[in-house]
Amino acid sequence: MRWIDRSKVAKVAKSPPGLTHLRVTFTDDFYIGPGRADLLEGIAETGSISAAGKRMGMSYKRAWSLVQAMNEGWHALLVETSRGGAGQGGATLSDDGAMVLARYRAMQGAARSAIAADVAAVGKRLGEAARKK
């Protein structure tokens, strides 16, 4: 019995099996998912919407429109810009923005732990299916 089928190794995902997308919806106008969270995190770390977007391979226009959608959906600012508009000045997270990001990261962690046993069971069966092939 071969425990490792070398022909399959290249196909194994780079990251360990598990949660890859968690979206949580609050209203028709506001949800938080991995892309929005990464953008908030990038803004907190770089102090710039443009730099945060660039890090994700996103145009400034796209990053800015995501920020706008978040601020409007929240009915208050999650991201505060130093020029207050579409200018490429500095940007920071408001208290609400930092809270939403922290809570989202906590949700990802909690969800990951909660599904771990089911992920392992499905992964085990998938490994068996791949070996039988």
Place this chain on the structure above:
Amino acid sequence: MRWIDRSKVAKVAKSPPGLTHLRVTFTDDFYIGPGRADLLEGIAETGSISAAGKRMGMSYKRAWSLVQAMNEGWHALLVETSRGGAGQGGATLSDDGAMVLARYRAMQGAARSAIAADVAAVGKRLGEAARKK
């Protein structure tokens, strides 16, 4: 203080706040998310890929290609068709297919419970932001 802002009521999501998208990735070739799970469930309930897809507003071609992607990614059949091909004959879930669906529903439930406290905290702050506006 108005606890309910009528102008905002229409904007509240139809479903309660919470998990709307959970994707779990196992390999570069196999993941399970809400769309795939709903399709598997529809096939189990209708005995037909076509009927399951129609229920989700999906063309037969799209539903069939999703089934094919799942079967190939799993390296074994999750969905078995009576004609074994692209024909519109009957379809059922294999044991693996039923297991993957059941485990995915369990993961959704576990994740929902695990994030409930964070969802409530974010929802409460969003309600305050909307009322202040």
